[in-house]
Amino acid sequence: MSEPKVREMTPEARRKVRAFLMTVPALAVLALVLLAPLVIVVARSVTEPQPGLENYRWFFATPVNLTVLARTFKVAFWVTLLCVVVAYPYAFAMSVAGRKLRLLLILCVLVPFWVSGVVRTFAWVILLQDSGLINKTLLAMGFEKIRLIRTQTGVTIGMVQILLPFMIMPLYSVMRGIDLRLLLAARSLGARPVASFFQIYLPLSLPGVFAGATIVFILALGFYITPLLLGGASSTLLSTLIQQQVLSLLNWGHGGAMGVVLLAATFGGLLIAAPLMRRRYPVTGGER
Incomplete structure (x- = not known):
C-alpha cells in the first residue's frame, strides 16, 4: 500500500x-x-507412488489402520478425561492458596518442562516394569503384581503425567479470575456447598476446562515417544504406524495418507466440540 x-x-x-x-x-x-x-x-x-487416491483407499480398506485410529482417539479421550480429573482440584488449590504456597505449586507444575520428555518416559519405564518400584510396593503390601509396562494402561499413565501441566495452567488462569465471594453469597442465601459449586463455580471455570482439554486432546493424538516406549503391539497408536511407513518402509504415500486422515479426524472432533467451546460464561471479579 x-x-x-x-x-x-x-x-x-x-x-x-x-x-x-x-x-x-x-x-x-x-x-x-x-x-x-x-x-x-x-x-x-x-x-506417491502414483497420482490418485489409492493411498486413502488402502488406509480405509485395511482393518488394522481403522483399529489403530480408533484406539488413538480412545487413548486421547481417556488421557484428557484423567487430566481434567487430576488437574481441576490442583488448579483450584493453586487459585486459593497463599502467595508462598502458590509459588511452590506453580514450581511443581513447571519443573517437568525442564526435563526432556524422553527422560521422563524412561523414568516411567523403570517405575512401571514388572520389577519396578510400583510392583515392588504392591508386593510389600501383600498384593499381586500388576502388568503395567507394554500395556495401554501404562501408556495412559505416562501421557497423563506429561500432559498434565497443559491442563493445569489454562484452568488456573481462569480460576484466578473467579470471585470466591460468589460462593460465600450463595452460602449466605442457604445454598449447600455442593450446590453452590455445581451451579456457580463449575460453570465459571468451564472455559478453562475446554481450553485445557482441547490442548491435551490434540497433543495426545500425536504422541509418539511415550506410546513407543511404554506400549506394546496391543497399544500401538497411529503415530507409530506413520513412523513405520515413513522411516522404516520409506512409503511417504501411505504415511502421508495416515497423517491427513488423523488431521481430518481431529478437525472433525473439534467441530463437534465447537458449540460447547463457543458458549460464554461470565467471570465476575478480578485476579486476587
Whole structure:
C-alpha cells in the first residue's frame, strides 16, 4: 500500500494497517514452518507412488489402520478425561492458596518442562516394569503384581503425567479470575456447598476446562515417544504406524495418507466440540 493512500486513512485505519504489516514476518515464518510441510505431506499422499487416491483407499480398506485410529482417539479421550480429573482440584488449590504456597505449586507444575520428555518416559519405564518400584510396593503390601509396562494402561499413565501441566495452567488462569465471594453469597442465601459449586463455580471455570482439554486432546493424538516406549503391539497408536511407513518402509504415500486422515479426524472432533467451546460464561471479579 502506497504512502499517500495510508495518509488518506483515518488514524484508526492506519493503526490497523501498520499492525497488520508488523505481523507479516511472523505470518511468513508460520506459513514456512507449518503450512509448507503440511502441503508437502498432502501432495505426497495423492502423488506417491502414483497420482490418485489409492493411498486413502488402502488406509480405509485395511482393518488394522481403522483399529489403530480408533484406539488413538480412545487413548486421547481417556488421557484428557484423567487430566481434567487430576488437574481441576490442583488448579483450584493453586487459585486459593497463599502467595508462598502458590509459588511452590506453580514450581511443581513447571519443573517437568525442564526435563526432556524422553527422560521422563524412561523414568516411567523403570517405575512401571514388572520389577519396578510400583510392583515392588504392591508386593510389600501383600498384593499381586500388576502388568503395567507394554500395556495401554501404562501408556495412559505416562501421557497423563506429561500432559498434565497443559491442563493445569489454562484452568488456573481462569480460576484466578473467579470471585470466591460468589460462593460465600450463595452460602449466605442457604445454598449447600455442593450446590453452590455445581451451579456457580463449575460453570465459571468451564472455559478453562475446554481450553485445557482441547490442548491435551490434540497433543495426545500425536504422541509418539511415550506410546513407543511404554506400549506394546496391543497399544500401538497411529503415530507409530506413520513412523513405520515413513522411516522404516520409506512409503511417504501411505504415511502421508495416515497423517491427513488423523488431521481430518481431529478437525472433525473439534467441530463437534465447537458449540460447547463457543458458549460464554461470565467471570465476575478480578485476579486476587
